[in-house]
Amino acid sequence: MKNDVNRQFRLKSRPVGRIKTSDFDLVKAPIPEPGAGEALVRVLYLSLDPTNRIWMSDMDQYMPPVEIGAVMRGGGIGVVVKSNTPAYQVGDHVSGLTGWQDYTIAGEKPELRMGVIPKGLPVPLPAMLGACGMTGLTAYFGLLELGQPKAGETVVVSAAAGAVGSVVGQIAKIKGCRVVGIAGGPEKCRHIVEDLGFDAAVDYKSADWKKKLAEATPNGIDVNFENVGGEIMEAVMARMNLFGRMPLCGMISGYNTGEPMRADFSPILMRRINIRGFIVTDFFPKFAEGARQLAEWVAQGKIKHEETIVDGLEEAPTAVNRLFDGQNVGKLIVKVADPESQ
Ligand SMILES: NC(=O)c1ccc[n+]([C@@H]2O[C@H](COP(=O)([O-])OP(=O)(O)OC[C@H]3O[C@@H](n4cnc5c(N)ncnc54)[C@H](OP(=O)(O)O)[C@@H]3O)[C@@H](O)[C@H]2O)c1
Structure with a gap:
């Protein structure tokens, strides 16, 4: 589905106990325009992680908590749909902190940097958030x-x-x-x-x-x-x-x-x-080595990759509770947009 707005889940209140949809505002923002050195990314898949719950809270944690009113932080994979930089070509698949939204900006600045997923990998895109991510x-x-x-x-x-x-x-x-x-x-x-x-x-x-x-x-x-x-x-x-x-x-x-x-x-x-x-x-400097080995094991069938995929960005705040209810097998992912129709 092509969108003419950027739907965003913004954190409204810090959850008490289970995450509730009322902890978020679903906002229709304009699609951002990439500046010089930037690219527009259509989010395809969102990674749902137990750490989302930590980021929503203000407990002692390893990154700053998501601020009230800010777009919910989340990992994901997207496709570059517009680009003002050779670092990201239109059609590239990228992974990084996309946030719980339809579109995000990737860029050359460190805080906007996303990883370009090599073309022709022998694993489906969602596995790049799971066993190979x-x-x-x-x-x-x-x-x-x-x-x-x-x-x-x-x-x-x-x-x-x-x-x-x-x-x-x-x-x-x-x-x-x-x-x-x-x-x-x-x-x-x-x-x-x-x-x-x-x-x-x-x-x-x-x-x-x-x-x-x-x-x-x-x-x-x-x-x-x-x-x-x-x-x-x-x-x-x-x-x-x-x-x-x-x-x-x-x-x-x-x-x-x-x-x-x-x-x-x-x-x-x-x-x-x-x-x-x-x-x-902590192991960032060795990521390339680990990713290579994991992809090899997956390609050889020594590691089976598994994903539980929920359809629709609007499902994110309810779907994340599956992690706490045990209603996922393998990696829990929200499909935000169809990769084939972008
Ligand atoms: N340190 C890091 O860098 C890092 C990175 C990623 C993940 N993690 C951590 O790794 C753990 C697993 O994360 P994941 O992404 O792989 O999630 P996951 O295992 O796919 O999903 C969470 C699973 O935890 C189990 N669970 C939930 N509440 C439980 C409870 N009260 N008692 C026992 N089991 C419970 C459920 O399985 P059952 O049906 O078996 O209960 C659920 O399916 C989490 O603690 C997460 O924070 C850490």
């Missing part, structure tokens, strides 16, 4: 640089059927580890074992999940790739081996509560666990 890079660097998994070791990952978790588990399998995923519900657990090749899955919504976790990790846990925090994190930490590693990627179970997350630190001392929080952008 930031999500895959999060899994790749968090697991390999911080988790340091060795063949034969046991790796546990939480939110295992989600965007980051599903890639973590598949990379750990490539590295010869025993991989146990923690996910909500029997279907997600079946999926990660039968379709993605995990060795075992633990349904944390079942009554005896801690017993199942113990059965699935008879030799303890060497690497915990932590996505959830809270009770799940504590149960995994309690089973970690001496000198275990724990890349702390996210703590989604606390994002809607606004409460500080508490944990028992004694296993860290007794088992000398190395916990390292990280943000994927």
Whole structure:
């Protein structure tokens, strides 16, 4: 659908608990005109991420919170439709912080810079937001640089059927580890074992999940790739081996509560666990290496990329809650416009 306005979701109020559509104003702004050194980008796909919830809040965070009245920050992929710079050619696909809107400006200035996606990649565009994009890079660097998994070791990952978790588990399998995923519900657990090749899955919504976790990790846990925090994190930490590693990627179970997350630190001392929080952008200088390797694994079928795609920009504020309700498998994406009709 071609638009003659730029629909924008602007943050009206900081959500309390779940995100509500009333936390946003949907504004019809004029389509921006690119200046010298700039290009106009039609947004095609929007990445929905747990961190959107963090950015909406004013909690202590790694980027400035989105200001009230500002366009909601969000990653995405778009196509260049008008250009005043050789850096972006009309028809180029670009990725970066597009925001929750129909159009954005890319430019030569650092704050407007977007990455040009190479042409002819053997993966569909949405995968460039998922397994071959930031999500895959999060899994790749968090697991390999911080988790340091060795063949034969046991790796546990939480939110295992989600965007980051599903890639973590598949990379750990490539590295010869025993991989146990923690996910909500029997279907997600079946999926990660039968379709993605995990060795075992633990349904944390079942009554005896801690017993199942113990059965699935008879030799303890060497690497915990932590996505959830809270009770799940504590149960995994309690089973970690001496000198275990724990890349702390996210703590989604606390994002809607606004409460500080508490944990028992004694296993860290007794088992000398190395916990390292990280943000994927810490590894920016190595992104090209990671992206190349991920694309190769995807092309070879060693990593299956998966996306849950919701149609329509107007769905963004409700669709983002799927991350907190567990209603996504793989990367959650909003399709804003049809790439074929641009
Ligand atoms: N550090 C970084 O640079 C970085 C980058 C990207 C993502 N992250 C973090 O990585 C984690 C996963 O992100 P993602 O983008 O891959 O999202 P995702 O896993 O695709 O979606 C979130 C999943 O979390 C699970 N979940 C939600 N609330 C939960 C709760 N209270 N208890 C247990 N599980 C819950 C749900 O799966 P179930 O159905 O299994 O419950 C849901 O599908 C998040 O914590 C995110 O903040 C960090």
